[in-house]
Amino acid sequence: MDAVFLFGCGFIIAGAVIAATVRPLGRALTLFVAAVVPGLVMNAGFSIERIVSLPSVYPLIPSIPWCEPFFRADGLALYFLLVVTTVAVPTIISAHSYLQQHLGRGAAVRAFLVSFSLLLLATQLVVLANHAIVFLVFWELMTLAAYLGMLLEKEKEEVQKGSFIYFTTTHMATFILYVFFFMLHAHAGSWFFTDFHIAPDLGLLFYGVCGLGFLGFGIKAGFMPFHFWLPWAHPIAPTVLSAFLSGVIIKTGIYGIFRVIEFCSPLPAWIGILIMVVSVFSAIFGVWYALAQHDIKKLLAYHSIENIGIIGIGIGTGVIGISYSVQSLIWLGFGGALFHTFNHAIFKTLLFIGSGVIYQNFGTRDIERMGGIVHRAPWFTALFLVGTLAISGLPPLNGFMSEFLIFKGFFESASALGKYFPLFMLVMAVGLAFVGGLALACFTKIDSVMFLGTERSSLGAFTVTAADYAAMGFPALLCILFGIYPQPVLGIITSVIANNRWGIALQPYTIFAQWNMLTLVFVSVLAAIGCVFAAKTIGARRRAAPAWACGYRRQTPKMQYTASSFADEINSIAAATLHLRTHTSAPETIFPKRSKFDSHAGDFSEETFVAPLYHAIVDRAGAIESLSRTDIRYYILFMLIVVLVYGGVAIVWTYF
C-alpha cells in the first residue's frame, strides 16, 4: 500500500515539473491539474486505508527502511492527511479556471504552481513527520511555499504588505516552535515525537514547554489575540491559495496543539478551562469582526478565527476530560474538535472558491458593489448557499453535527464533574449559541447582499466554468453527506481517538448512539420541504409582478439594504471593541448635495499591541541602523556575535 503514497507524492512532484517546463502555459496548467489531482486522490485513499487498519501503525514507506523512524503514520497524522488531501482536490480543480485570467503573467504563474505543489507536499509531510528536525524543515517549507504562492500579484501594494505580515508572524511562530522542540529535546534526549514526554511534576519547565507549544501553534492556528495576520494574508493571496490557507494551513496549528497535548500529559484541568475561555473569545469576536467587514475574503478570514475558536472549545473539553479522566468528555470534546476541523476545511474551501469566482467576475472583493448574482447563476448561488448554511452551523449540514458534539460535551461535563462545572459549561453553551446567532446574521448578510436583490453595479456577463461547478459541487456534496449520514466519518474519528497517545486508556465508546434519530429528523425536514414545495408548485396559481414594497415606485438597486446597514445595529453595540469607525460628510443645506459615508473596521489586537510593538521595534532598530555598513565584514561580525550568544545560552542550558 505504501506504493500508493509514493506514487501520490510522485504525481504531485510531476505536477511541479510539468508546471515548470511544459509550453504553452495553458497546456501546462491543464496537465498540472491532471497530474496533481490523481496524486491527491491516491494519498487520500492511502490515509483511509491506513486508518481502517488501525490500531496497528505500519511504517510509512516500508520499502525505504532508513526513513522509517522519521515518519510515522499514526491515527492523528492520517486523519490530518485525509483532511489535507480531501480539501486540496477541489482547490486544485478550481485553480484551473482561476488562473486562466493570469496566464499573461507567464513565469509568475509557473512559479505559483511550483510553490503550490511544494506546499501540498510539505503540508502532507508535516503531519506525518515523527522527528522534530524533519517536522521543522517541512514546517518551514510549508510556510515559505505559501509565502511564495501569495506573491502571484506581487506588484500590488496590499499583496506586499499582507505577505510581509504573514511572513514575519509565521516566522515568529516558527521561532517559538524551535525553542519548544529544543526544550523537549533537552528533556527527552531524543528528537523523535514518540520519545517526547514531559509530566507536570517538573513544575515550571512543564508549563514553559506546553505554554511555548500552545503559543507557537496557536499563532499559526489564529487564536485571538494572535489572529491579526489572517485578515491580512488571506485576502491578498490568490483565491485558490487562500482556500488552502484557510482550510488547511491553519489546521496544521490545530494538529500541532493535539501533539502538544500528547507530549505534555496529563495537562491540568485549568489549562483546559483556559483553552476554552480563549477559544470562546476567539469565536465570538472572530464572527463579530467578520460582521463588520465589506471585503468578502477578509470576512471569510475572520470566520476562520471563529471556527478555530469552536475547534478550540472542543479541545478544551477534551483536555478537561483527560485531567479528570472522564472518558465521555475526551470522546465528545476531541471528537467534536476533529470533526469540526474536517467540516470547516470543507465548507471554507467551498466558500473561498465561490468568492474567487465572484472576484473574477466583478473584479472587486467589496460586497457592497455586488448583488443579484442569483439571476445570473442560480446553481452557483445554491452551492454557495449550502456552504453558508453549513458554516452557520444549521441542520441538516455538517457544521451542525460537529457543533452538536461539542454541545453534548458541555452537558456531559456538567453532569459528570459537578461542582462549578454546570455553571461554567452553561456559560460556554450560551457563548456558542451567541456565536451561532452572530454567524447567522453574518451569512444572511453576505448571502443577501451578494446574491439576492438586484445588481448594484452593472455587470457584463457572469461566467462560471464547469471546473468551478465541479470544485464547488464536491465540497457541497460532502457538506450534505456529512450532515445527514455522518457515521463513516465518526467511525474514522473513533478509531483515531481510540489510538491516542494522551496517556489515558480509553474504553470503547459510541460517540453518540442516537444518530439514527438525528438522521430521521433531517430526512423528515427534507421530506417535509419536498412535499410542501411539490404541493405548492402543483396547487397554487402564480403570477409575477413588480415588488409591492409598500407601493413605492421606481425602486433602484441603490435603495437596497447594504451590508453595512444590515449589520449596523449589531455592530453599533460593540463599536468600541471592534474599533469601528465611520466618517459621514453630509452638507447641511436646504437642497441635497453630494454626501459621503464610509465605515471602516479596525482590529483590536492589531491596533492595541501588534502595531505599537512593531513600530517600537522598528524605532529601536533605527538607532542601530548606523551599524549597517555596506561592508560585508560587519555583517559577518554580527552573525558571529549572534552565534556566540546562542552558543553561550546553549552551554549555560546544558551545564547548569
Added chain:
Amino acid sequence: MDIFLNIQGLFPFLFILGISPLLVGLINKQKALLTGRIGAPLWQPYFDLLRLTRKETIYAVTASFVSRLAPVVAFAAVLISSLMLPIGYVKPILSFNGDIIVFAYLLGLARFFQILGAMDIGSSFEGMGAAREATFAVFAEPIYFFTLGSLAFISGHTSIYDIYHSIRLDNPTSLVFIIVSSISAFFLMMTECSRMPIDDPNTHLELTMIHEVMILDNSGIDLFLYQYSSFIKIMIYAIYEASFFNPFSMQNPWLGFSVFIVMLLLLTALIAWVETMIARFKMKSIPQYLLFATAIGILNLLIYTFVRQ
C-alpha cells in the same frame, strides 16, 4: 423501531397543528375585550388561513428561487421542531438525547431562510425587517440556553421531555428557580413570536415592524406558510412556557393535561394583558431588554448553584 409504534406521540403534534390558530384567536379576542371592542370571532385565524390557500401567489419580478423556497423551509423546520415538544406526560415522537440543541437550531434554520426570503425582494422595507430580525435573534438565542439549557445542566438530561419531567416544585429553591426561569422564557417568547413589547403583530406601519415587514411581498400560499408557521411558533413557545409548571403530569395524566390547558389559557390572558398595557419599545432599547432577560437568567442560575451547595 419503537418510534413508529408510538402512536400516542402523534398527539402533541396534532394538538399543536390543530389548536395553534385557536390560541392566536384567543389572544386576539381577549385583546379586543380588554380594549373595549367585540373583536373578530375566535375562529378567525382558521378563516384567514383558509382564505390564503385559495388566493393567487404573486412573486416580485426581482425575486428568485430563494423566495419560493424560503417559506417552505421555514414551515418545514418549525413543523419538525414541533415534533419534539411534549404535552403533559405524552412523550413526543422525536425525543432523544440532545434534542434541545436540534430544536433550537431547527428554529435557526427557519429564521435563516425567512431572512433570505425577505432580502430576496431587494426592497429596503424588507431589508429593514430582516436586519432587525437578525439582530434580535443574536440576543434571543442565549436566553433559550439560559432557561431550558440551565434546567438541562442541572438535571443532567438533554432531551426536552426528560428535562420537563425532572422539574420538581416541592423544593423552595427549585420553585424560585423555575419561576424566574419562566420569566426569562416569557421574554423570549414575546421576542420570538414577534409580540408586543418587541414587535407589533397587528399594525402595518412598516417602519416600526420586524416580522410583518419581512413578509410584505409574500402572498397566497407563501403567506399561508409563513402565517401558519408563526401560529405554530406561538404554540411551541406557549407549550415551552406552560410546561415549566406541570408537577402533576407524571402522577396523573388527566390532571396533568387539565393543568396544562389551564396554563395555556392563563398564558393567552397574560399575553393579551401585556400587549394591551405595554407600548412597543424603541428599536434601540430592544437589545437592552433582551440582555436584561439574559442577566436575570445568569443571576438566577448563580443563586441556584450557590444555594444548593
